[in-house]
Amino acid sequence: MRLGVFCTYENPLDDYVKCFQAQTRLVQHVESLGFEEAWVAEHHFNPDAASPSILVLLAWLAGVTKTIRLGSAAVLLPFRNPIQVAEDVASIDILSGGRFDFGVAKGGPFPLQNKHFHADKDVSRDMTIEALELIERLFAEEEVTFSGQYYQVESVRLAPKPLQNPMPVWIATTTPEAIRYAAKKGIGVMGGSPFPLQKVVDIVETYRAAAPGVDPRLALARFYFAAPTREQALAEAQPFIARFSERMRGIFMAQGKGPGFDADGVIARSLIGSYDEVIAQAREIQARAAPRALLLKPASLDADKNLKTLTDFARIIRPALAPSASVA
Template sequence: MIVMPEIAAPALSVLDLVPVRTGQTSAQAVAASLALARRADELGFRRYWFAEHHNMPSVASTSPPVLIAAAAGVTGRIRVGSGGVMLPNHSPLIVAEQFAALSALAPGRIDLGIGRAPGSDPVITQLLRRSGTTSDVERFPEHVTDIISLASPQGATVRFVSGGEYAVHATPNATDVPEVWLLGSSDYSAQLAAQLGLPYVFANHFAGDGLERAMALYRSGFQATEERPAPRSFITANVIVAPTAEEARERALPQARQFARMRTNKPMTPLPTVEEAIAEPTDALEQSMIDQTTQRWFIGTADEVATTLREFAAKHEVDEVMISPVAGSYEREGLDSPAGRLQTLELLAAALR
């Protein structure tokens, strides 16, 4: 009998949007996420990243640098970072200063994931870019390289038309720099990461289409540098793990309903509890959206999800998967507890050891 070798387990990381459920305050949501970050550190997860989203009733991750500092303070080993900073909303110098300060707070543990999406609706985007200095999306590649230069120990030099020069440093005497990653779900981001010789993350947790093409473009076009001689990448994924498949499916429903509401242009609400999500009537269009959405998620028992995640990582040739633990909460579970998200991390980490 031929015995097939076991597929290697990928390293695990976490992407956190700091979900806000019915009746929960922002303070309780943040407390729950910090408890989750602390436990991820204890379980051996590689990274813990915070997303940037604005004006969403179910998401409290509006300011990644603030949350990263808080997470760094309650952890001791895990890398903490942004997944990501939406660069068109911010001045490159401000981003460089923030992450240079974070690198001084937690040397060797800071990741700067950068994206070019707005992270919100058109009205909020206008408010974020009211000054007019950060809204030129066409200058995104230039702004990325500016941040890398500004945060480096050497700093950057501003050259004037008259011939003069002006030295700029994100922090006075850096001994450590954040690791910069480009995030995206399109050919553009993959090609830019390759061109700049940067590591790349495909945002599979919300956009599964185009994954194979983006990864192929990144790897084939990668421009090696002395600092980064080979391409590095990982993929995000929505994951719910529970003791039974039935519970996992129930815990998937609150977030799946949010995706359906968003895609059918219904008003957004705090994340419903599992009981609320089960009780809410569903029309044919919403059910179709829910089915399509969850089809790409990893939902089930620890052994089931561990097996499919191993296969997923092997298929796409990555040694790391960043999970977004989107398990909803039952009404009985504490408002300052990560509940189902914590269960997902603990069960999956044990299964992949």
């Protein structure tokens, strides 16, 4: 199991400069600890998650890191021109020396995104699949002519091409149809921090049933904060989780979907507690879901404490996990 971080560019100080600086420092810090991956989320119109220009941020991180792999979690394809996405991804892959992992999604339950980017939520999944098919052809073929329901191109030659061939691809989804599509195409899957573990297990089982013997390459994100005692961990993580849960609850209530995202429930589905508790939780994830990568989303509003708890994971928790989780 590889170890990574999940970056949402949280902005508790309402200071975008400090927010970007803190996330850069976090990625550089975990690289020094031997973490293998750093993934960046895409959010729009949200001052608490300041990462709308995900590919710009990843290009910056490519220039200030050397070994850690960088992933998009995920590029929201219905909101973008697929040719430009292909050009940007290829450029980042070259700038990073072939360290880029290309994750895509249709966009979450955020209606303002669909409204302002003129992407009907009822067809956004189909748009995502079609855009991804076009992008993968642009990566692989010398010249592409494509005629789909949403995208049409004629005699397009992508320049530059990615350094990696093929480009590693992931999709964030819980829909069985999309999971089966990913399995048949050999595309990896991503699981979000709030997902219950059983839902993650169901995703993996659906994937393996559709493509026996194919590795789902699960990249699983989890909110994380560990301390010597559970009380210390909760005292630090609860304000962060409460802020997240309140924001998500408002979005769901506005759509008539009920409250959802209860803070206590989110904590129960997270890696939050004493060192021994987090070790036990991580072992359960390994045993039941067998992720290729566990992505930690540090759950403190204090940037320095996030660095400290990630150091604790590398030095205290990771060595106690299965041998495959040890730093090489």
